[in-house]
Amino acid sequence: xxxxxxxxxxxxxxxxxxxxxxxxxxxxxxxxxxxxxxxxxxxxxxxxxxxxxxxxxxxxxxxxxxxxxxxxxxxxxxxxxxxxxxxxxxxxxxxxxxxxxxxxxxxxxxxxxxxxxxxxxxxxxxxxxxxxxxxxxxxxxxxxxxxxxxxxxxxxxxxxxxxxxxxxxxxxxxxxxxxxxxxxxxxxxxxxxxxxxxxxxxx
Amino acid sequence: xxxxxxxxxxxxxxxxxxxxxxxxxxxxxxxxxxxxxxxxxxxxxxxxxxxxxxxxxxxxxxxxxxxxxxxxxxxxxxxxxxxxxxxxxxxxxxxxxxxxxxxxxxxxxxxxxxxxxxxxxxxxxxxxxxxxxxxxxxxxxxxxxxxxxxxxxxxxxxxxxxxxxxxxxxxxxxxxxxxxxxxxxxxxxxxxxxxxxxxxxxx
Amino acid sequence: xxxxxxxxxxxxxxxxxxxxxxxxxxxxxxxxxxxxxxxxxxxxxxxxxxxxxxxxxxxxxxxxxxxxxxxxxxxxxxxxxxxxxxxxxxxxxxxxxxxxxxxxxxxxxxxxxxxxxxxxxxxxxxxxxxxxxxxxxxxxxxxxxxxxxxxxxxxxxxxxxxxxxxxxxxxxxxxxxxxxxxxxxxxxxxxxxxxxxxxxxxx
Amino acid sequence: xxxxxxxxxxxxxxxxxxxxxxxxxxxxxxxxxxxxxxxxxxxxxxxxxxxxxxxxxxxxxxxxxxxxxxxxxxxxxxxxxxxxxxxxxxxxxxxxxxxxxxxxxxxxxxxxxxxxxxxxxxxxxxxxxxxxxxxxxxxxxxxxxxxxxxxxxxxxxxxxxxxxxxxxxxxxxxxxxxxxxxxxxxxxxxxxxxxxxxxxxxx
DNA sequence: GATGAATGAGGGTTCATTCAT
DNA sequence: TATGAATGAACCCTCATTCAT
Numbered sequence: 001x002x003x004x005x006x007x008x009x010x011x012x013x014x015x016x017x018x019x020x021x022x023x024x025x026x027x028x029x030x031x032x033x034x035x036x037x038x039x040x041x042x043x044x045x046x047x048x049x050x051x052x053x054x055x056x057x058x059x060x061x062x063x064x065x066x067x068x069x070x071x072x073x074x075x076x077x078x079x080x081x082x083x084x085x086x087x088x089x090x091x092x093x094x095x096x097x098x099x100x101x102x103x104x105x106x107x108x109x110x111x112x113x114x115x116x117x118x119x120x121x122x123x124x125x126x127x128x129x130x131x132x133x134x135x136x137x138x139x140x141x142x143x144x145x146x147x148x149x150x151x152x153x154x155x156x157x158x159x160x161x162x163x164x165x166x167x168x169x170x171x172x173x174x175x176x177x178x179x180x181x182x183x184x185x186x187x188x189x190x191x192x193x194x195x196x197x198x199x200x201x202x203x
Numbered sequence: 204x205x206x207x208x209x210x211x212x213x214x215x216x217x218x219x220x221x222x223x224x225x226x227x228x229x230x231x232x233x234x235x236x237x238x239x240x241x242x243x244x245x246x247x248x249x250x251x252x253x254x255x256x257x258x259x260x261x262x263x264x265x266x267x268x269x270x271x272x273x274x275x276x277x278x279x280x281x282x283x284x285x286x287x288x289x290x291x292x293x294x295x296x297x298x299x300x301x302x303x304x305x306x307x308x309x310x311x312x313x314x315x316x317x318x319x320x321x322x323x324x325x326x327x328x329x330x331x332x333x334x335x336x337x338x339x340x341x342x343x344x345x346x347x348x349x350x351x352x353x354x355x356x357x358x359x360x361x362x363x364x365x366x367x368x369x370x371x372x373x374x375x376x377x378x379x380x381x382x383x384x385x386x387x388x389x390x391x392x393x394x395x396x397x398x399x400x401x402x403x404x405x406x
Numbered sequence: 407x408x409x410x411x412x413x414x415x416x417x418x419x420x421x422x423x424x425x426x427x428x429x430x431x432x433x434x435x436x437x438x439x440x441x442x443x444x445x446x447x448x449x450x451x452x453x454x455x456x457x458x459x460x461x462x463x464x465x466x467x468x469x470x471x472x473x474x475x476x477x478x479x480x481x482x483x484x485x486x487x488x489x490x491x492x493x494x495x496x497x498x499x500x501x502x503x504x505x506x507x508x509x510x511x512x513x514x515x516x517x518x519x520x521x522x523x524x525x526x527x528x529x530x531x532x533x534x535x536x537x538x539x540x541x542x543x544x545x546x547x548x549x550x551x552x553x554x555x556x557x558x559x560x561x562x563x564x565x566x567x568x569x570x571x572x573x574x575x576x577x578x579x580x581x582x583x584x585x586x587x588x589x590x591x592x593x594x595x596x597x598x599x600x601x602x603x604x605x606x607x608x609x
Numbered sequence: 610x611x612x613x614x615x616x617x618x619x620x621x622x623x624x625x626x627x628x629x630x631x632x633x634x635x636x637x638x639x640x641x642x643x644x645x646x647x648x649x650x651x652x653x654x655x656x657x658x659x660x661x662x663x664x665x666x667x668x669x670x671x672x673x674x675x676x677x678x679x680x681x682x683x684x685x686x687x688x689x690x691x692x693x694x695x696x697x698x699x700x701x702x703x704x705x706x707x708x709x710x711x712x713x714x715x716x717x718x719x720x721x722x723x724x725x726x727x728x729x730x731x732x733x734x735x736x737x738x739x740x741x742x743x744x745x746x747x748x749x750x751x752x753x754x755x756x757x758x759x760x761x762x763x764x765x766x767x768x769x770x771x772x773x774x775x776x777x778x779x780x781x782x783x784x785x786x787x788x789x790x791x792x793x794x795x796x797x798x799x800x801x802x803x804x805x806x807x808x809x810x811x812x
Numbered sequence: 813g814a815t816g817a818a819t820g821a822g823g824g825t826t827c828a829t830t831c832a833t
Numbered sequence: 834t835a836t837g838a839a840t841g842a843a844c845c846c847t848c849a850t851t852c853a854t
Contacts, residue, residue: 028231112315161364434637518721567770
């Protein structure tokens with residue numbers, strides 16, 4: 001496929017640079033100049049590919065989320081049972097590739113911008129809806145119908161809370177600690193499944 | 204004590220104005236000019252009382268947190284049992300005076316700034332430590348020693364996650380929904396206590 | 407003659423697009439990008455045919471003026487008497503094809519640029535000289551020699567003034583009103599000619 | 610009166626500087642930096658007094674027009690007859706203080722901007738209405754009612770046309786030539802008044 | 813204590829122009 | 834011939850901060 005034209009390459013590079021800058025500088029500190037510099041390009045070219053700073057960072061968020069989604073999808077493909085699928089979602093969200101201080105902080109920064117950027121809000125909404133949908137599907141087989149909502153909220157809230165914590169402090173929580181917490185929750189909330197085993201299986 | 208000098212009054216007003224501006228404008232959009240305007244003062248006077256913009260917002264965070272702390276303390280004073288105290292902490296964090304979209308968003312905004320502002324980080328750390336301390340004290344009587352850490356983390360994470368959710372969307376969660384989720388967690392995690400009753404007692 | 411090579415066609419298209427853009431955007435707002443877009447071409451090709459933005463708009467002015475000149479020439483060819491010729495010049499300048507708000511405004515825009523663009527000034531000078539020459543030729547048979555200068559100035563000034571007016575406001579003057587004003591002037595300035603008849607002949 | 614505060618002084622200076630820059634640079638070339646430099650101030654202070662570049666130049670136009678208006682009013686006060694008043698208006702518009710290449714060019718530049726700046730359009734409209742009103746008042750005693758409109762249009766159009774001409778070329782017309790043209794028009798259009806005498810009276 | 817004048821750095825954005833393909 | 838990638842300069846504007854009054 002000839003889709004990988006130079007323009008697509010550049011967009012990818014710049015998007016990536018933008019995300020990296022976001023991690024160290026925050027939204028206000030993330031200037032187009034810095035993004036250009038990190039990408040080894042000129043300031044002008046950034047606006048050549050993205051109409052505005054806002055758009056650039058919207059694309060950055062969309063992209064970073066796509067990566068996380070792929071991580072989750074990849075793990076879900078391997079899952080065979082509902083509990084496997086549920087755990088795949090959780091593990092995907094705390095995979096070592098994503099659950100890093102820098103990425104959590106970039107995510108936090110973008111979250112703080114959501115109420116002031118409708119487009120960002122839309123993206124955030126889509127992300128959220130997808131995760132809820134995945135969770136509910138897995139949960140139907142595990143908890144009574146009138147409790148799926150409660151558990152879905154519980155899981156998403158815990159995930160967000162743990163990401164927030166790592167976004168706040170580099171030593172906030174480690175991935176194993178986060179997973180342990182999730183397992184702790186599931187063990188008590190959906191007790192018939194041997195969640196503990198899963199955790200111990202982890203290398 | 205005659206501490207309430209005019210200077211103290213001004214500082215209070217400005218701090219409050221800063222917090223209000225933060226709620227609607229976010230960190231990047233919160234200019235000193237807007238704060239001054241909201242306080243009905245001149246731009247110059249703001250920096251007369253606070254050395255810099257950063258300091259102003261640090262004080263704003265400290266202040267807003269003090270309010271939340273007072274809310275919790277007030278409720279804890281009325282509590283008689285460990286479970287009362289535990290629930291007091293939770294209810295304090297979701298009292299209708301604080302658990303509003305604007306406030307949650309301002310809090311989120313400040314959180315996103317934490318990694319770049321050591322002073323803000325320190326404040327955040329103090330806040331967090333106090334809550335953990337309160338929780339642990341209450342929990343010692345409710346769960347085995349080797350589980351207090353787990354439950355403390357679970358509760359704080361859920362609280363943060365719920366605040367985050369309301370900070371992201373005005374219709375993210377309501378206070379009753381948030382409390383219901385907390386009760387759901389406690390009911391399964393510390394089953395010997397009739398948490399449900401507490402929830403139903405609420406007006 | 408095989409002069410109509412593809413290059414000549416492109417130049418014509420671009421020149422025309424430039425003029426159209428000028429009408430809606432003014433000089434400052436008329437970017438090469440917009441011209442290219444209106445011509446359905448790429449930005450690069452515009453500067454391939456015209457060395458610079460300035461040159462492009464100089465050509466646009468030259469072209470637009472050529473159109474107006476052709477209009478006048480066409481009418482003069484049909485004229486048989488000096489007064490016919492004089493009126494042909496005037497009618498040409500207020501023909502419905504040219505005396506439009508957009509065109510008058512584009513013209514005004516270019517006029518405002520004249521003092522800063524020597525080339526534009528030269529073009530303007532040529533245009534002006536030709537009209538004066540035409541007018542003087544026609545006037546020699548209609549007014550005493552020592553008054554041709556006065557009347558020439560009067561007519562050109564009125565024409566410019568009326569163009570300016572339509573350039574300023576879309577509803578500044580209509581073509582009939584403009585022609586009526588010209589006839590009013592001529593009726594009093596060269597009273598022996600029945601100018602009014604001419605006006606009434608108009609459909 | 611204490612109205613001449615420092616702010617008023619600065620505004621005056623900047624407005625004046627803006628107008629001067631406009632004369633040499635045109636609208637597009639008139640940058641805030643140049644205005645600040647000409648006023649011997651910093652770029653920041655310009656935006657401190659005028660919210661935007663547009664506003665600055667709107668004020669400049671308003672101001673420059675006020676000067677012209679005062680010139681006309683001053684002369685009208687001395688006028689005793691309708692023809693005196695009519696001539697006062699005309700002389701005011703060609704007084705040596707205003708009818709200069711630079712000023713006419715600045716005026717032309719602003720005119721070219723009118724269709725794209727509603728505020729500028731409003732100012733322009735007010736100016737125009739005032740002049741028409743003045744003219745009509747004076748003309749009621751000099752021409753039959755059904756002709757005042759025609760003559761008003763003739764005079765304003767000639768004035769505009771002559772300003773345009775000087776705006777286009779430094780040697781376009783001189784003030785005496787312009788006045789001579791106006792007298793030529795009036796002599797033929799309102800023949801009962803000895804306009805020629807007026808012209809000769811000029812020092 | 814309080815004002816607001818003044819600065820200057822820096823940010824986003826636009827755009828003419830150049831150049832490799 | 835034609836494209837569009839790339840640059841860099843410039844511009845408008847915002848804002849924290851300083852300072853004279």
